[in-house]
Amino acid sequence: MAAACHDCYRKCGKSAGGVDPNVLDKLEKGFAQLQTSNSKSLLKKYLTRPLFEELKNKKTSFGSTLLDCIQSGLANHDSGIGVYAPDADAYTVFSKLFDPIIEDYHLGFTKNDKHPPSDFGDVKTLGNVDPGGKFVISTRVRCGRSLEGYPFNPCLTEAQYKEMEKKVSTTLTELTGELKGRYYPLTGMTKKDQQQLIDDHFLFKEGDRFLQAANACRFWPTGRGIFHNDNKTFLVWCNEEDHLRIISMQQGGDLGAIYRRLIEGVQSIEKRMKFSRHPRLGFLTFCPTNLGTTIRASVHIQVPKLASNYKKLEEVAGRYNLQVRGTRGEHTEAEGGIYDISNKRRMGLTEYQAVKEMHDGILEIIKHESAA
């Protein structure tokens, strides 16, 4: 029997009952195209024909279908992953697709594993990854959070976006000390200011085709915005990919200081708002790559000798469970030889271990560069 639709989904047009024939048609066509493509996505790797048949008629309690989960990967064959969870229930209803993708991306977190409790660890043990200031340009640690009681982007109504932005901005303006700052809604921000914030690596980009195809940019720019302190070392994104992205960053390699600020920020916000946490998956996020700790700790780094052979740089980074991105983040190229290197996995380890993984790996990469 088809699950009944959640109230708000009727408002956003999702029907109760079986999967719509139009949706099934799109699924069939998109699946056939993906099969014959040379896509390297985890979606293509794990969505076999028998699994497709098993999942194509399922719906979550929010009315979301398999198409809602995979449409980004169907539209973008160059996706690395290709799936998003339109709502928290999708991780359960479509678990036969999400579980192997999670296991692959998070380097062995199996469907029988349980994400450990949150533990930020002993921050005193983390220092500067590049005390000589020769390699690391800047360091950033971010995490994602979802507000309890709200689904993810594709299922949010315009009214919910506005309500969430109000809650988030009001809460953030209560922060004090180093975290004290202001919320800047995207609505009304000049294009020049927006572009400057993007160019300076503080703000999310606009028009991400992976998110757009996932139906995650509806009502844009309503409900989206950025909070930051005066120094722009503590920032919170509202309603881009996740409800909240909490970020600590600064020039240089002082990971310890940056991580301490992140913890202080997260804990101050957690005192004031309730976030969705799953008993097995940890903190819940829209993309399965961001579950668990949700932590991505990165450096912007110049390692010209290693990077003269990009394949080699990726291979060395991979040895330490690190991922290499371009200067403007995911799906971008390196500019001026600056790479973004971060911990890849976020599940099956604590927050401290995720950050430590980046810390230790970067020390090794610097060793390789110095010896090259």
Ligand SMILES: Nc1ncnc2c1ncn2[C@@H]1O[C@H](COP(=O)(O)OP(=O)(O)OP(=O)(O)O)[C@@H](O)[C@H]1O
């Ligand atoms: N160490 C860093 N120093 C300065 N800027 C950084 C650093 N790491 C990431 N950034 C910037 O953060 C912005 C967002 O990057 P990106 O979208 O790749 O990652 P993210 O915010 O962690 O989220 P996601 O992994 O979901 O894409 C980009 O402008 C990127 O250049």
Ligand SMILES: NC(=[NH2+])NCCC[C@H](N)C(=O)O
């Ligand atoms: N921001 C993210 N969630 N990144 C991970 C995946 C991004 C995109 N959907 C892909 O598959 O390539």
